[in-house]
Amino acid sequence: MRPPGSVGAATTADAPLPSRRASGRWSSRLGQYAGFGPALVLFGLFFLVPLGLIVCYSFWQVIDYNVVHDWTIGNYRYFFSVPTYVSTLWATVWVAVLATALTLLIAFPFAYWLARYVPKRLQKILLVLVILPFWTSYLLRVYSWLTILGPRGAVNRFLEWTGATSKPVSFFLYDRPAVVLVLVYLYFPFAALTLYASLERFDWNQFRAAMDLGATPARAMWKILLPQVRPGMTTAVIFVFIPILGEYLTPQLVGGARGVMIGNLIVNFFQGAQYTRGAAAALLIAALIVLLLVIFRRSLEVEDVYGA
Amino acid sequence: MARDLDVVSPRGRVVRGALSVWAILIYAFLFAPIILLVVFSFNANRYGTFPITGWTGKWYSQVFHDYQIRDALTTTLQVALEVTLVSTIVGTAAAFPLVRSRLPFRSGIRIVMVLPIMIPGLLIGISLLVLLTSVFHWTLSPTTAVIGQSVYTTPFVMLLVAARLQGFDVSLERAASDLGANTVQRLRYVVLPLIAPAILAGALFAFTLSLDEFIITLFLIGSHNTLPIYIYTQVKFGITPEVNALASLLLAASLFLLALAVVLPGSIRRVARRVPRRAAASA
Numbered sequence: 299m300r301p302p303g304s305v306g307a308a309t310t311a312d313a314p315l316p317s318r319r320a321s322g323r324w325s326s327r328l329g330q331y332a333g334f335g336p337a338l339v340l341f342g343l344f345f346l347v348p349l350g351l352i353v354c355y356s357f358w359q360v361i362d363y364n365v366v367h368d369w370t371i372g373n374y375r376y377f378f379s380v381p382t383y384v385s386t387l388w389a390t391v392w393v394a395v396l397a398t399a400l401t402l403l404i405a406f407p408f409a410y411w412l413a414r415y416v417p418k419r420l421q422k423i424l425l426v427l428v429i430l431p432f433w434t435s436y437l438l439r440v441y442s443w444l445t446i447l448g449p450r451g452a453v454n455r456f457l458e459w460t461g462a463t464s465k466p467v468s469f470f471l472y473d474r475p476a477v478v479l480v481l482v483y484l485y486f487p488f489a490a491l492t493l494y495a496s497l498e499r500f501d502w503n504q505f506r507a508a509m510d511l512g513a514t515p516a517r518a519m520w521k522i523l524l525p526q527v528r529p530g531m532t533t534a535v536i537f538v539f540i541p542i543l544g545e546y547l548t549p550q551l552v553g554g555a556r557g558v559m560i561g562n563l564i565v566n567f568f569q570g571a572q573y574t575r576g577a578a579a580a581l582l583i584a585a586l587i588v589l590l591l592v593i594f595r596r597s598l599e600v601e602d603v604y605g606a
Numbered sequence: 607m608a609r610d611l612d613v614v615s616p617r618g619r620v621v622r623g624a625l626s627v628w629a630i631l632i633y634a635f636l637f638a639p640i641i642l643l644v645v646f647s648f649n650a651n652r653y654g655t656f657p658i659t660g661w662t663g664k665w666y667s668q669v670f671h672d673y674q675i676r677d678a679l680t681t682t683l684q685v686a687l688e689v690t691l692v693s694t695i696v697g698t699a700a701a702f703p704l705v706r707s708r709l710p711f712r713s714g715i716r717i718v719m720v721l722p723i724m725i726p727g728l729l730i731g732i733s734l735l736v737l738l739t740s741v742f743h744w745t746l747s748p749t750t751a752v753i754g755q756s757v758y759t760t761p762f763v764m765l766l767v768a769a770r771l772q773g774f775d776v777s778l779e780r781a782a783s784d785l786g787a788n789t790v791q792r793l794r795y796v797v798l799p800l801i802a803p804a805i806l807a808g809a810l811f812a813f814t815l816s817l818d819e820f821i822i823t824l825f826l827i828g829s830h831n832t833l834p835i836y837i838y839t840q841v842k843f844g845i846t847p848e849v850n851a852l853a854s855l856l857l858a859a860s861l862f863l864l865a866l867a868v869v870l871p872g873s874i875r876r877v878a879r880r881v882p883r884r885a886a887a888s889a
Contacts, residue, residue, distance in 0.1 A: 337700035337719075337760065340692075345722055345757045348733035355736065365740070408632050411625035424629075431636050434860045435818035437834045438853045442639035444845050445646055452642055455656030486636065515617075544726020546821055551841065561728050568732055573740070576732070584729055591724060 349584070355577035365573060373578035383563060387582065390560040393474060394542040397481040401489045401538050402531065404482065409493035414502060425494060432487035440551050443480050447471040447552065472554025480548050485541070489534040496530025536594050540587050640857065647850035665851035675852060678831040685748050685755065685823075685832060686816040692756040693812040697763025698805050704764065705771040723761050730757055731825035738826070746828025754822040759815045763808035770804035803871030810867035814860055 356373055359366050377383050412421055431439060446452045448471035500523065508518035546561035553559070560583055567576025650660035669675055704719070722730065734754050738744045774797075782796045798805075820834040827835060833856055840849045 331703055333699040333702040335699070336696040337764070340696050340756060340760060341718065341722070344734060344737075344753050345730065346718070348737040349729070351737050351741065352729070352733045404632065407625055407628050411622075411629050415622050415625065427633065428636065430861070430864070431640060433814065433864050434640070434857050435820075435834060435853075437818065437820045437837060438643070438857060439639070441837065441841055441845075441849075441853060442643040444841065445642055445850070446639055450845075452656050459656075483635065483639070486632075540724055541726060544728050546726070546728045561726065564728065564732065568735070573736060577736075580729055580732060584725065587725060588721075591721070 352577045352580055352584070355574050356581045358574050360572065360574050373574050374582075376575060377578055377582070383579070386558055386563055387560055389474070389558075390543060390583075393478060393481070393559060394539050397478050397485065397542055398535055398539045400478065401482050401485050402493075402534060405486055405489035405493050405534070409490055409497050412490075412494055413497035413500070421498075425491070428490050429487050436484070437547060439484060440480055440548050443476075443483070443552055444471075447476055447479075471552055473556045474553065477545075477549050477553040477557040477559070480552050481542055481545065484548065485538040488537045492530050492534040492537065493527065496527040496533075500526055532594060536590065540590055543583055543587060643850055644854045644857070647847060647854040649847065649850075652847060665847040666855075668848050669851045669855065672848070674831070675833070675836065678833045678836040681748055681827075681830050682817060682832040682834075685752055686813050688749075688752045689755045689759055689816040690809050690813045692752065693760040693763050694805060694809040696756070697760045697808060697812075698767050698801075700760075701764050701767035701771055705768050719761055719764065722757050727758060727819070727821035730754060731822040734822075735825045746826055748827060748830055751823045751827040751830075751832070754826040755816050755819050758819065758822060759812040762811050762815065763805075766808040766811065767801060767804045770801045774800060803874050806874060807867045807871045810863055810870070814863045814867070817856070817863070818860060 354367075355365065357369050357371065359368050359370055359372060412424060416424060444451065448454070451471065504522050505518050508522050509515065513521065544561050545559055546565060549557045549559040549562055553562075560579060564576050564579045564583075567573075567579060645658070647665055648661050648663065649658050650662045651658070700719075704715075731754060734750070734757070735746075738750055738753075739746065744750060778800070779792055779796055782792045787795065818834060819832075820838065823832055823835055824838070831839070833852070837849055837852060837856075840846065
C-alpha cells in the first residue's frame, strides 16, 4: 500500500517511529491508568471509605443515641467483657476450622480420583458438575437443607416411614453440627476445584518412580505428592476458612439459638442501633481476614478458584 | 503406563473402586438437596416436604399469580441489569491497567481488588449502610443496593477480562499501530473484538451473581424486596411449597444464565475468528 519504495520507506519509517512510539506510550500509559478511574470511585468511595468508617466507629462512642467522635477502646473492652460474645468468637473460629478440615478431608480423595482415574475428557464435565451448585443461589442452597433436616424434613419423614422412630426427632437442625454440615456443603466446590487444579498438574510418573525405588504407596504420597500439592491446599484453606468467618445466613437459618456465629452477633448489634459496638465486632473479624490474606497473599490465585 | 499398573494390581483396583464410590457419594451429597427441592415443588402436600402425596403444578401457578413475587421479580431484574452495566464497564476498564501497566505495589493493589470477593458480604453491606445512611443521609432504595452489589460483582468481571488480556498477543496491537491506527481505533478494531467474549461472560456472571445476591441486598434495599429477600422473609415462617416452586424457578434461571455464560463467548469467538479471516481474504 505504501507508495514509496521499500528502501525509502524503511529509512523514513525509522526516523519518526521512536517519537511516535514515545508519545504513544505516554498517552496510552495515561489512558491505561485512566482505566482505574471508575474502579477507584467504586472501590474507594463505596468500599474502602465505608470500611475506614467502620474502623472509626469501632473507636467512637454512642451517647444518647448519637455517635460521638471521642476516641476510645471501650467497644473492644465491652466485647471482651461479655462471656457470651467471647465464646461466640471462639465458636466461630472453631466452626470455621472444623468445617474447613472436613471440607478438605472430603474433597481430597474426590479430587485425587478425578485427577488420576478419570479420562481427561470426562474430567472437565465432572468438574463442571461440581461447580454448578456453587454458582447457583447461596440462599437457596442453604434453604434446600431446611427441607431435609428439621422436625418436618426429609430425614425425619424417612425415619418415620421406615419405622425407626415414632415421632419426629429434631434431627440436629438448630445446632452447631447442622451449621458445620451445611458449610461443608456450601464450600466443597471451592476446595474440590483448587485441589483438583494442583493435582491435575502432578506428574504421576514421579509416583511410580518412588514406588519402583521401594517406597510404599503411603510413603510416596506423603513424600512426593503432598509437598507438590501443598500450595493448592493452602489456597483451598484460605478460600474456605475466610468466608466462613463472616457467615451470617447459614447459622441464621439452620443454626438457631445454639448455632450463633459472630456474623449474627454483628447484625444484632446493628439492628439494635449499637453501631459502635457492632463495628468493633465486625472489625475483629475483618482484621483477622486481612491478616490471613496478607500472610497468604502468594496463594491468592483467585482465577484458579473462580475458574476465570 | 502408570494407569495400566494401577488397574493390574489388585490393591490399585480396590483403591480405585473405593474412590469411585466416594465420588458417587459426593455427587449425591451435592445434588440431593437441590433435586429434593425441585421434587417437593411439584409435591401436592402443603408442607413442602415428604411424604409425596401426588404431583401438581399449582404451586407454580400460585407463584405466577402472587403480586408480591411479581414486584420482587421486577426489582430483582432492574437491580441486576444496573449492576451488570456498572460492573461490566468498571471491571473492564480496570482490567487494562491491572494487566498492562507496571504498577507499583502490585500485590497490594491485587489484594484490594480481590478483597470485595474475599471479605464477607456482611461487612460490605453493614459498612455501606453506615456510610450511606449516617454520613450521606440517603434513603435506602434499589439504587443503594445496586451500589453495594456492584462492589461485589465488579472484581469478578475484572478478573475474567484480565485473564483474557493476559493471554492477549500484544504484537497484534503493535502491528495495528504500525499500520497507523490510533488508540481509539486500536481499541475499537483490535482489542475489543478479541476480549469481547470475556466481557460478555463477565456481564453474564455479574447478572447471575446479582440475581442471587442476598446479604448485601438485605442491608441496602430498604423497603423493597428482591426475590432472595422475599424468599428469606418467607422462610422465617417455615418451608412452603410456593417457596419451593419459586426457588426451583430461580435455580433454573441461574443455570440457564450460566450455560449462556459458558456457551455464548465460545460461539462469539468462533464468529469473530471467521470475520478477520474474511477481512484478510478481501484485502
